[in-house]
Amino acid sequence: MSAVRAHVIADLRERISSIESRAVKKVGSLEFGVPEIDAVLPGGGLAHGALHEFAGGGAGTVDGAAAALFAAGIATRTKGPVVWCLTRPDLFFPALAQVGLKADRVIFVESDKEEDVLANMEEALAFGGLGAVVGEIVRLPMTASRRLQLAAERTGTMALAVRRWRRQTEASDFGQPTASTTRWRVSVRPSEELPVPGVGRPRWFLEMMRVKAGECAEFLVGACDDKGRINLSTGSGDRSNTSGRSVHSA
DSSP states (O other): OHHHHHHHHHHHHHHHHHHHHHHHHOOOEEOOHHHHHHSSSSSEESOOOEEEEEEESSSHHHHHHHHHHHHHHHHHTSSEEEEEEEEEOOOOHHHHTTTOOOGGGGGEEEESSHHHHHHHHHHHHHHHOOOOEEESSOOHHHHHHHHHHHHHHHHHHHHEEOOOOOSSSGGGGSSSSOOSEEEEEEEEEEEEESSSSSEEEEEEEEEEEETTTTTOEEEEEOOOTSSSSEEEEETTTOOOOOSOOOEOOO
């Protein structure tokens, strides 16, 4: 590659990064509340008016449930009603309540087909005035993700796509390109021990695998509390501070 071509490409990347950063600042962000996490997110937090993806670190139900709870904790901290679109009515409602997402704040929309889930998400995003729109899906085609991203941008509503696998072979679809602003993978880790005997606080290993105009990162965190917050746990896989300060789930 010639020096001139390399300079042109570098300049274009810088311009694109600047445009994306300004777009994030325009709609605002929901902060995690700790510098080490917010620093790797353009705008200092999880962008409103954008599509974000979540999946379990494995094909099993345990990691998948953790990903759903992480998304629920984020939705908890937004303002306004939350629309949750799905095809399988198998959510464990007490678990959602434990991360702060109360039933009186959520509108569940059940569909027979996954294509309808995507359509319902888009319609809810276009409605506006919502805190977040959550959708449980297996596959997220590029065209569908672009439509969700554009719908979120128009109203400033946060779109949260929770990828749930029915078969292990479907997990490979998570690596396909989409228009999402961030992509997260959540894996369950051994619980954090408490100073007194009893069940420790659940811990998750968060992998931010994609972020527009930012850097990927990994964090070991305590699971969401009853206000949707997480805390940075000792032994984080990133360069993050491990002092155990409270971290908002976004």
